[in-house]
Amino acid sequence: MMTSILRSIKPTRKRIRINPCHDLIGTPLPAPTTVGMREDNLWICFNESTVPATEEAYDNTVFIDKMWPGYYGWPKDGLEVHAPISQQVAPENARPDTVDLETAILSRFTNEPFMDALMKFWSAEDFAHEAFDSENFLVLRGLFRHFRDKIVPLFLKHTRVWVKSREEHHQRAAAEVLTALIRGSKRWPFKMVIALRQEIIPIIQTALNNITGETQGDWVAFATNSIGDGDMRRSFPLLNSVMSVSPNDTGFQTTSKLAVIHGAFECSDWRRRDLHYKVLELIESRLTDSYRDHSAYLLSVCFRHDLNIPNMETRVDQGPKATDFFLKYYSRCLTLMQQDGTRLTTLGLLNLFKTVVKTIVTHVSSLACLRPDVLVSQTC
Numbered sequence: 001m002m003t004s005i006l007r008s009i010k011p012t013r014k015r016i017r018i019n020p021c022h023d024l025i026g027t028p029l030p031a032p033t034t035v036g037m038r039e040d041n042l043w044i045c046f047n048e049s050t051v052p053a054t055e056e057a058y059d060n061t062v063f064i065d066k067m068w069p070g071y072y073g074w075p076k077d078g079l080e081v082h083a084p085i086s087q088q089v090a091p092e093n094a095r096p097d098t099v100d101l102e103t104a105i106l107s108r109f110t111n112e113p114f115m116d117a118l119m120k121f122w123s124a125e126d127f128a129h130e131a132f133d134s135e136n137f138l139v140l141r142g143l144f145r146h147f148r149d150k151i152v153p154l155f156l157k158h159t160r161v162w163v164k165s166r167e168e169h170h171q172r173a174a175a176e177v178l179t180a181l182i183r184g185s186k187r188w189p190f191k192m193v194i195a196l197r198q199e200i201i202p203i204i205q206t207a208l209n210n211i212t213g214e215t216q217g218d219w220v221a222f223a224t225n226s227i228g229d230g231d232m233r234r235s236f237p238l239l240n241s242v243m244s245v246s247p248n249d250t251g252f253q254t255t256s257k258l259a260v261i262h263g264a265f266e267c268s269d270w271r272r273r274d275l276h277y278k279v280l281e282l283i284e285s286r287l288t289d290s291y292r293d294h295s296a297y298l299l300s301v302c303f304r305h306d307l308n309i310p311n312m313e314t315r316v317d318q319g320p321k322a323t324d325f326f327l328k329y330y331s332r333c334l335t336l337m338q339q340d341g342t343r344l345t346t347l348g349l350l351n352l353f354k355t356v357v358k359t360i361v362t363h364v365s366s367l368a369c370l371r372p373d374v375l376v377s378q379t380c
Contacts, residue, residue: 002139002142003135003138003139003142005101005105006139006142006143006145006146007142008098009095009098009101009102009146010091010142010145010146011089011091011095013082013083013088013187014082014083014087014088014089015080015081015082015083016080016081016082016083017077017078017079017080017081018062018078018079018081019078019079020040020041020044020069020070020074020075020078020079021040021074022040022043023039023040023042023043024042024043031073031074032073032074033311034311034312034313034314035071035072035073035309035310035311035312035313036071036270036305036307036309036312036313036316036318037270037271037273037313037316037317037318038313038315038316039315039316040070040074041070041071042316044062044064044069044070044231044271045271045272045273045274046232046233046236046271046272046273046274046275047274048236048274050233051233051236051237052190052233054190055189055190055191058085058190058193059084059085059086059190060084061233062081063082063186063230063231063233063234064079064081064231065186065229065230065231067267067268067269067270067271070271071270082187085187085188085189085190088187091145091146091147091148092147102146102147105143105147106147106150106151109143109147109151109154110150110151110154112154115154115155115158116158119154119155119158119173122136122173123158123162123169123170123172123173124169125167125169131172131217131218131221132172132175132176132179132217132218132221132222132225133172133176136176136180137176137179137180137183137225138180139180140155140176140177140180140181140184141179141180141183141184142184143180143184144180144181144183144184144185145183145184145185145186145187148185148188148192149188149192149195149196152181152196152199155177155181156199156200156203158173158177159173159174159177159178159203160203160206162174163203163204163206163207163210164206164210165210166210166212168212168214168215171207171210171211171212171215171218171219172215172218174203174207175207175215175218175219175221175222176218178200178203178204178207178222178226179221179222179225179226181196181200181226182200182226182227182235182238183225183226183229186230186234197237197238200238201237201238201241204238204241204242205241205244207219208242208253208256208257208260209253211253211256211257211260213252216256216259216260219256219259219260219263220259220260220262220263221263222260222263223242223260223261223263223264224263224264224266224267226238227239227242227264228263228264228265228266228267229267231271232269232271232272232275239264239275242257242260242261242264243261243278243279243282245257245258245282245286251290251291254286254289254291255291255294258291258294258295258298259294261279261282261298262294262297262298262301265279265298265301266301268304268305270305270318273305273317273318273319276301276302276304276305276319276320277302277319277320279298279301279302280299280302280320280325282298283295283298283299283302287329287351287352287355287356288348288349288351288352289351290351291355292351292354292355292358293358295355295358295359296355296358296359296361296362297362299325299355299359299362299363300359300362300363302319302320303319303320303321303322303325303363305318305319306318306319306320306321306322306323322363325359326356326360329352329356332349332352333349333352333353333356335349336349336350336353
């Protein structure tokens with residue numbers, strides 16, 4: 001019921017139509033004849049140097065959360081996008097006819113005794129559900145989207161406590177709140193977004209250090225539905241907070257963090273080429289460790305856009321190549337056939353070999369997406 005109420009008072013956002021077919025500096029380009037990353041769509045692709053770091057840059061950045069625009073071409077009549085945040089009406093001023101209803105809702109979610117009771121109920125063990133609850137997430141996302149930072153402090157007060165606990169119901173509640181916070185803040189002004197990041201990044205890092213086997217799936221769902229959703233130029237600072245795998249982490253912590261990173265890359269977003277190289281570098285530094293399943297899943301994500309599509313763009317790099325990776329480690333895997341290596345060296349090489357094989361199996365599971373030369377090199 002609360003979800004429906006929040007949808008009914010959701011303000012209509014102003015949209016504008018732009019000509020999207022241009023280069024990085026805005027010079028118009030002719031309609032594309034190839035598919036993939038091209039000169040005319042690089043402006044919507046992730047590049048760490050263009051992540052907005054100032055209020056002006058953030059307000060003027062055209063964030064595109066859907067993945068379909070630009071890969072094959074552009075709409076003939078232009079692309080409809082959200083107008084800059086500075087041109088949007090604040091939610092509390094958008095609907096004069098719902099002021100009384102909004103005031104009533106806000107008064108409850110800023111009332112500390114009420115929130116203490118609600119959060120205790122929300123995270124109670126007998127209220128715990130088996131998995132990340134999308135209904136809870138939708139309610140919270142609607143609240144944060146509409147009331148913005150007015151209701152954040154009381155939610156974070158409890159979330160900070162939950163992430164320090166290893167209880168399943170506490171961590172699940174924390175994952176739902178943090179996911180909703182990130183998704184609900186997508187249209188917040190820059191200063192609010194920066195303040196929120198400063199609050200939640202330490203909370204996220206604490207949560208990942210206290211992750212358990214029972215709650216790993218909840219934090220993967222968190223990464224998939226928050227950090228991995230939408231335009232990475234907006235959520236990159238949050239992605240950095242989950243990509244920090246420390247050498248001091250235990251084996252389980254490392255495995256869990258790799259699973260969370262995979263969750264952030266689960267959607268097939270072709271605009272993240274530079275991040276795919278970053279993930280490849282992270283995994284290559286750990287190929288001799290025994291995390292082959294999650295390492296292989298992440299490697300298959302890196303090679304996901306090494307595709308065999310007619311009219312594929314060849315003038316712009318599309319991302320890591322599977323063939324280059326397999327050939328790079330082929331000779332090292334052959335070393336296992338020699339008998340003079342130490343046990344430690346052989347164990348590391350065996351882990352590398354298993355990871356490479358698991359990557360091949362995962363990658364070849366979709367043969368239609370492979371280039372013929374990759375398929376030949378993997379089946380010979």
